[in-house]
Amino acid sequence: MSLRLNRAVEQIAMNTAEKAFPEEGCGLLIGPVPDGFDVMGRAVEVDEARPLPNGWDASAKTNRYLIDPKIMARVEAELSGTGRGVVGFFHSHPQVPAWPSPFDLMMAMPCCSYWIIQVRDGKAVDSRAWQRTEDGRSFVEEEIFLGGYI
Amino acid sequence: MSIEIRLPTALRAFADKQERISVDAKDVGDALERLFIRHERLRQQLMAPDGKLRLFVNIYVNDDDARDRQGLSTPIKDGDTILIVPAIAGGSTVAEQGLTKAELVRYDRHLIMPEVGPEGQKKLKNASVLCVGAGGLGSPLALYLAAAGVGRIGIIDFDVVDESNLQRQIIHDTASIGTSKLASAKKRLLALNPYISVETHEARLTSANAVELFKKYDVIADGTDNFATRYLVNDACVLTGRPNAYGSIFRFEGQLAVFGLKDGPCYRCLYPEPPPPGLVPSCSEAGVLGVLPGVIGTMQAIEALKLILGIGRPLSGRLMLYDALEQSWRTLNVKKKPACPVCSENPTIKAPIDYEAFCGLKEKPMSTIPEISVQDLKAKLDKKEIFVLVDVREPHEYEIAKIAGSTLIPLGKLPERFAELDKSAKLIVHCKMGGRSAKAVQLLREKGYDATNVTGGITAWSEQIDPSVPQY
Numbered sequence: 368m369s370l371r372l373n374r375a376v377e378q379i380a381m382n383t384a385e386k387a388f389p390e391e392g393c394g395l396l397i398g399p400v401p402d403g404f405d406v407m408g409r410a411v412e413v414d415e416a417r418p419l420p421n422g423w424d425a426s427a428k429t430n431r432y433l434i435d436p437k438i439m440a441r442v443e444a445e446l447s448g449t450g451r452g453v454v455g456f457f458h459s460h461p462q463v464p465a466w467p468s469p470f471d472l473m474m475a476m477p478c479c480s481y482w483i484i485q486v487r488d489g490k491a492v493d494s495r496a497w498q499r500t501e502d503g504r505s506f507v508e509e510e511i512f513l514g515g516y517i
Numbered sequence: 518m519s520i521e522i523r524l525p526t527a528l529r530a531f532a533d534k535q536e537r538i539s540v541d542a543k544d545v546g547d548a549l550e551r552l553f554i555r556h557e558r559l560r561q562q563l564m565a566p567d568g569k570l571r572l573f574v575n576i577y578v579n580d581d582d583a584r585d586r587q588g589l590s591t592p593i594k595d596g597d598t599i600l601i602v603p604a605i606a607g608g609s610t611v612a613e614q615g616l617t618k619a620e621l622v623r624y625d626r627h628l629i630m631p632e633v634g635p636e637g638q639k640k641l642k643n644a645s646v647l648c649v650g651a652g653g654l655g656s657p658l659a660l661y662l663a664a665a666g667v668g669r670i671g672i673i674d675f676d677v678v679d680e681s682n683l684q685r686q687i688i689h690d691t692a693s694i695g696t697s698k699l700a701s702a703k704k705r706l707l708a709l710n711p712y713i714s715v716e717t718h719e720a721r722l723t724s725a726n727a728v729e730l731f732k733k734y735d736v737i738a739d740g741t742d743n744f745a746t747r748y749l750v751n752d753a754c755v756l757t758g759r760p761n762a763y764g765s766i767f768r769f770e771g772q773l774a775v776f777g778l779k780d781g782p783c784y785r786c787l788y789p790e791p792p793p794p795g796l797v798p799s800c801s802e803a804g805v806l807g808v809l810p811g812v813i814g815t816m817q818a819i820e821a822l823k824l825i826l827g828i829g830r831p832l833s834g835r836l837m838l839y840d841a842l843e844q845s846w847r848t849l850n851v852k853k854k855p856a857c858p859v860c861s862e863n864p865t866i867k868a869p870i871d872y873e874a875f876c877g878l879k880e881k882p883m884s885t886i887p888e889i890s891v892q893d894l895k896a897k898l899d900k901k902e903i904f905v906l907v908d909v910r911e912p913h914e915y916e917i918a919k920i921a922g923s924t925l926i927p928l929g930k931l932p933e934r935f936a937e938l939d940k941s942a943k944l945i946v947h948c949k950m951g952g953r954s955a956k957a958v959q960l961l962r963e964k965g966y967d968a969t970n971v972t973g974g975i976t977a978w979s980e981q982i983d984p985s986v987p988q989y
Contacts, residue, residue: 404526404527404529405530423606423608427608431607431608432607433604434604436575436602443523443602447523453527456605460609461609463643464733466733468607470606474572474573474604474605476525476573477528477530477531478528492758501561501562
């Protein structure tokens, strides 16, 4: 199971995460919608990272993020019929490790990759990717491949 | 009335990859129900067990949020579009934990230093350190980390407290002899600082569990006493990007360094290969000054705190050597090796390997060399058989206890002292427990000597033949 990224995607996501510090940064991961998207362990290729503002209210942005559903709807409409889609999301965990929290799990969509970036003192120090199981009870870590597409 | 439901990318896999699905329905709830009849797996994704929409599901009728209208009862008419949009949200487990009043009091001497201060203390509280081993080094290390307020301390060990540990392993006490080291350490740490959490991992660190375990901690502190685990800790630290506050001790000397920082060297840059097995005796064989791990383990705690706080200059790219007899510290520069098999840009080791084999521990020459028991040895001595009894321990061990008539040649000196031994003689070799002498016997047999090992060494001799010989 894997999340495949290129350097540009990585750079954009890392920069977003570092710039947002001490708040959480977030955005969409866009790429071709794979066959068997719902299969645990499928590979997802991301060719675009699209940073978005953290829509959570100011009081809790250091440990919460929200992507405005209106923006989400607009991007889905934009990609409609192209074979590409929103195949995952990235967000940062300021200071704490890149493991999904119970809240991450409660709010997670199936199929997609959830790429979490740990930012410590303004620097991205670790990142991990996760896919939610269909029953919504847990996340399974997936490998991150950086570089060209296979 | 035909209306169109549009699914987001994430949910299309549950509806035969369709993006738009037309249904006839009178309201939103009805439309969803008809959708679920066709694509049952969608129900679990969109609806909570109580029949309400899941938190992260937004429904728009044309451009209006259904919640602002009548929710699932919002009426729909021919030509309307229902848009299902996930509200993408999440976040870290807890906000960085602040300091409680009691903690402000406890950590006062940290808080008044600007280099630490409340911000630094919060970093400590939100940080985690894994101590590999709850022995000589792990004792002061874990105690000081706990006292300093490191919020989450992990310890991995599988041993029980032995009376001979207490000469240096000050996290345990006399009452804990025979109990698990982890239980004893955890009790002591929480008694010292109840505001932290202590996670115990009762296991041997192996190639199979190291990477997953290390991922859960910010800093790893290696307090192990053997090369196989030391190389494993090093490799797993590099593979997971975790810094290693390393310490080791031997008799009166200690080593200290930080390995595995991005621009710094790792243990393999310093020592690419382990020494041949048996040549470097362990603490149980060679001894260690009881205070020595107190010095080195405490220094490891300092390096761990510096790494967490981001202050000072980490001991990376430098190896410090401590000599207790000289009471001196020496610092050697260590460079990152461009061809390091683990931490270079093109590593050849991408996952933990078999360290027992790497360190030569899997060859078991003992099984292929001739051995005799201490009873056999006693019988041969009583019968006045002719042979040379060779003791391969260190001189100071020889002073504590010896078998009368033996010749002392420490294992490390054996290669240069072969000439002292008569090739035509029958050699019987012993050490403390039988390990070093097995190596010696193998070396000797390779050189053409007729050598035999004494199983159990002088310890077995003392236990089974002559209790007047002291055990140590």
